[in-house]
Amino acid sequence: MAYKIVASQCTGCSACEAECPNAAIREKGGTFIIDPKKCTECIGYFETAQCVAVCPVDDTCVIDNSYPRYQPKA
Amino acid sequence: MVEMIAQTSSPNIDAVIQQVAGHKGCGTTANSGKASCGSAAGQGDLPAAIWEKVKNHPCYSEEAHHHFARMHVAVAPACNIQCNYCNRKYDCANESRPGVVSEKLTPAQAAKKVVAVASVIPQMTVLGIAGPGDPLANPAKTFETFGLVAQGAPDIKLCLSTNGLMLPEYVDRIAQYNIGHVTITINMVDPEIGARIYPWIFYNHKRYTGVEAARILTDHQLRGLEMLTARGILCKVNSVMIPGINDKHLIEVNKAVKSRGAFLHNIMPLISAPEHGTVFGLNGQRGPSAQELKALQDDCQGEMNMMRHCRQCRADAVGLLGEDRSAEFTTDKIMAMDVTYDLDARRVYQEAVEEERQAKSAAKHEELSKLAGEESDISLLVAVATKGSGLINEHFGHAKEFQIYELSTSGAKFAGHRRVDMYCQGGYGEEDTLDTVIHAINDCHAVFVAKIGGCPKADLTAAGIEAVDGYAHEFIEKSALVWFKKYLAKVASGGIKHVNRGDAQIRQGALISAA
Numbered sequence: 222m223a224y225k226i227v228a229s230q231c232t233g234c235s236a237c238e239a240e241c242p243n244a245a246i247r248e249k250g251g252t253f254i255i256d257p258k259k260c261t262e263c264i265g266y267f268e269t270a271q272c273v274a275v276c277p278v279d280d281t282c283v284i285d286n287s288y289p290r291y292q293p294k295a
Numbered sequence: 296m297v298e299m300i301a302q303t304s305s306p307n308i309d310a311v312i313q314q315v316a317g318h319k320g321c322g323t324t325a326n327s328g329k330a331s332c333g334s335a336a337g338q339g340d341l342p343a344a345i346w347e348k349v350k351n352h353p354c355y356s357e358e359a360h361h362h363f364a365r366m367h368v369a370v371a372p373a374c375n376i377q378c379n380y381c382n383r384k385y386d387c388a389n390e391s392r393p394g395v396v397s398e399k400l401t402p403a404q405a406a407k408k409v410v411a412v413a414s415v416i417p418q419m420t421v422l423g424i425a426g427p428g429d430p431l432a433n434p435a436k437t438f439e440t441f442g443l444v445a446q447g448a449p450d451i452k453l454c455l456s457t458n459g460l461m462l463p464e465y466v467d468r469i470a471q472y473n474i475g476h477v478t479i480t481i482n483m484v485d486p487e488i489g490a491r492i493y494p495w496i497f498y499n500h501k502r503y504t505g506v507e508a509a510r511i512l513t514d515h516q517l518r519g520l521e522m523l524t525a526r527g528i529l530c531k532v533n534s535v536m537i538p539g540i541n542d543k544h545l546i547e548v549n550k551a552v553k554s555r556g557a558f559l560h561n562i563m564p565l566i567s568a569p570e571h572g573t574v575f576g577l578n579g580q581r582g583p584s585a586q587e588l589k590a591l592q593d594d595c596q597g598e599m600n601m602m603r604h605c606r607q608c609r610a611d612a613v614g615l616l617g618e619d620r621s622a623e624f625t626t627d628k629i630m631a632m633d634v635t636y637d638l639d640a641r642r643v644y645q646e647a648v649e650e651e652r653q654a655k656s657a658a659k660h661e662e663l664s665k666l667a668g669e670e671s672d673i674s675l676l677v678a679v680a681t682k683g684s685g686l687i688n689e690h691f692g693h694a695k696e697f698q699i700y701e702l703s704t705s706g707a708k709f710a711g712h713r714r715v716d717m718y719c720q721g722g723y724g725e726e727d728t729l730d731t732v733i734h735a736i737n738d739c740h741a742v743f744v745a746k747i748g749g750c751p752k753a754d755l756t757a758a759g760i761e762a763v764d765g766y767a768h769e770f771i772e773k774s775a776l777v778w779f780k781k782y783l784a785k786v787a788s789g790g791i792k793h794v795n796r797g798d799a800q801i802r803q804g805a806l807i808s809a810a
C-alpha cells in the first residue's frame with residue numbers, strides 16, 4: 222500500500238516532501254519518511270510515483286513490501 | 296572584525312593601484328570585441344545603469360569584491376535536475392565550495408541571520424539564495440526569505456542563483472520581490488551535449504531523461520534569461536567547463552547568452568575526483584588545467600565580460616569573498632542575538648568605500664603611465680600572497696590562496712585565484728604543501744610574498760619560479776609593474792632569457808574535509 226524511503230540513502234533534500242500529492246512525507250531526524258497510511262503510490266494523481274521521480278538518489282524511494290499494494294477505490 | 300573594517304575603510308591603505316585589475320568587466324563592451332581597461336571610474340564601458348547595480352556587488356564586480364561582502368543562506372535544499380558533477384549529499388559543486396554541507400535554515404532563521412550579520416558587518420551588501428538545491432524548486436521558502444529580509448534589512452540587495460528550469464514561471468515573482476540579480480548556470484545550448492551533463496530533470500510531475508530533458512532545460516534557461524533581461528534584471532551566467540564535453544561548446548554558450556543580454560559570463564573549472572562520488576568523479580572525467588581554463592576565458596573575453604574572481608565559495612559563507620566568518624554566526628548564536636539594524640551607519644560606511652574607490656582609480660592611471668613607452672610582446676603571470684587591501688602582505692607559508700596577475704606592457708590584469716589551502720586533508724595523501732603550491736602556480740614566473748624562508752625560496756627557484764620578497768607590504772600592481780619593468784630590462788640586455796612557463800593544476804581535492 223505504500224512506498225518507503227531507505228533512510229541510509231536519503232540526503233534529506235526534501236524534494237519529495239513538496240511533490241507528494243498526499244502530504245505523506247515528512248522529516249524525521251534529518252532524513253524523510255513516508256506515512257504508509259497516507260501514501261497512495263500516487264495512484265489517482267500522477268502516472269508515476271512523484272517521490273521516486275524527483276529523488277536524486279536512485280532506489281531510495283521504493284515499494285514497501287510489508288504492505289499490500291495500494292488498491293484504488295473503484 | 297574591527298581589523299577587517301579598518302583595513303578596508305582606511306583611504307590611504309587601499310588608495311592605490313589594484314584598480315587595473317580592480318574591476319573585471321575591464322571595459323569589454325558587448326560589441327567592442329576587445330578587452331580594454333579603460334575608464335578611470337572603474338566602471339569601464341559599462342552603461343551607467345548597470346554599473347550602479349553592480350558596483351557594490353562582490354560577485355559581479357571584481358572591484359567590489361575587495362570591499363563588499365555577500366552572504367548566502369541555505370533555505371532551498373530540493374533540486375529539480377540531476378547534474379553529473381553533483382553529489383547531492385553535498386552542496387552544489389558549481390555554486391558553492393564542493394564538499395561542504397550548508398546548514399539548512401528555515402526562512403525565519405535565515406532572515407534573522409541576514410539582519411544580524413548585516414548589522415555587524417556594514418560591508419555586507421548582498422544576500423544570495425543559491426542552494427544547496429535550486430531556489431526555484433523551493434519557491435515558497437525562497438520567496439518567504441526574500442520577503443522577510445526586505446522588511447528587516449531594506450538596503451540589502453537580493454540575488455538568486457538557479458539552474459533555470461523554472462525561471463519562465465517565476466520571472467514575474469522575481470521582479471515583484473525586487474531581486475536585482477540572477478545567476479543562471481548554463482552549461483550547454485545543445486541538447487546532445489546536455490544529455491552528457493544532465494541525466495534527468497523533474498518537470499511538470501514527470502522525470503525526463505536524455506536529450507529530451509536537456510532540450511527542455513536549455514529552452515527554459517534561454518527563455519528565462521531573455522525574460523529577465525527584458526525586465527531589466529541583471530543576469531550573470533555560470534558555466535562549468537568540462538573538458539571533452541562542453542569545453543569548445545562554451546564559446547557557443549557564450550554567444551547565446553550574450554545575445555540574450557547576460558552581462559557577465561563566469562566559466563568555472565569542473566572540480567572532479569573519484570572521492571566526490573559524482574558521476575564525473577567516478578567515471579574519471581577530469582577537470583581543466585589552469586591553462587585550459589584561462590585559454591577558454593580568453594577566447595570568450597573578446598565576446599563579453601568574463602569574471603575571473605569567482606572562488607566557488609560556499610553557499611553559506613559569510614564575509615568578503617575568500618574569507619569566511621560563518622563560525623561567528625551559527626544558528627544558535629544568531630537566535631540568541633539582539634539585533635539593532637543601523638541603516639545610517641551602513642550608508643556612511645558604504646560611502647567611505649566609494650570614495651576610496653575613486654582615489655584608487657586615479658592612482659591606477661599614474662602607475663600605468665610609467666609603463667608607457669615600454670614595448671614588448673612579453674606577457675606573463677605572477678602569483679601574489681595577499682590578505683587583501685591590494686597589498687603584498689601575506690607570508691608565503693601562510694597563504695591559503697594566491698592571486699594571479701597577468702603582466703604586460705598594457706598593465707597588470709587580475710587573472711584569478713589559486714587555492715592552495717589544506718582544507719583537503721587526505722585528498723592526495725602525503726602530498727607536500729610546497730609541491731601543492733608549486734603545482735598550483737606552476738604557470739607563473741614569480742611569486743610576490745611579504746616573507747619567505749630560505750628553503751622554499753630555493754625550491755621555488757629550482758622550479759623556475761622567482762620568489763620576490765622585496766615589495767613586502769607594498770601595493771600589488773605597482774610592485775608587480777616595477778618588477779616587470781626590471782624583468783623586461785634584463786631580457787632586453789640579455790641578462791636573462793624569457794621562457795614560457797608550463798601549465799598549473801586546479802586543485803581537485805576539496806570535497807574530502809567537509810568542514
Ligand code: SF4
Nearest residue numbers: 241260262263270272
Ligand atoms: S508514492 Fe506518491 S503518494 Fe506515496 S509517498 Fe511517494 S509521492 Fe507520496
Ligand code: SF4
Nearest residue numbers: 231232234235237276
Ligand atoms: S527526495 Fe530522496 S533524498 Fe530527498 S528527502 Fe526525499 S527521499 Fe530523501
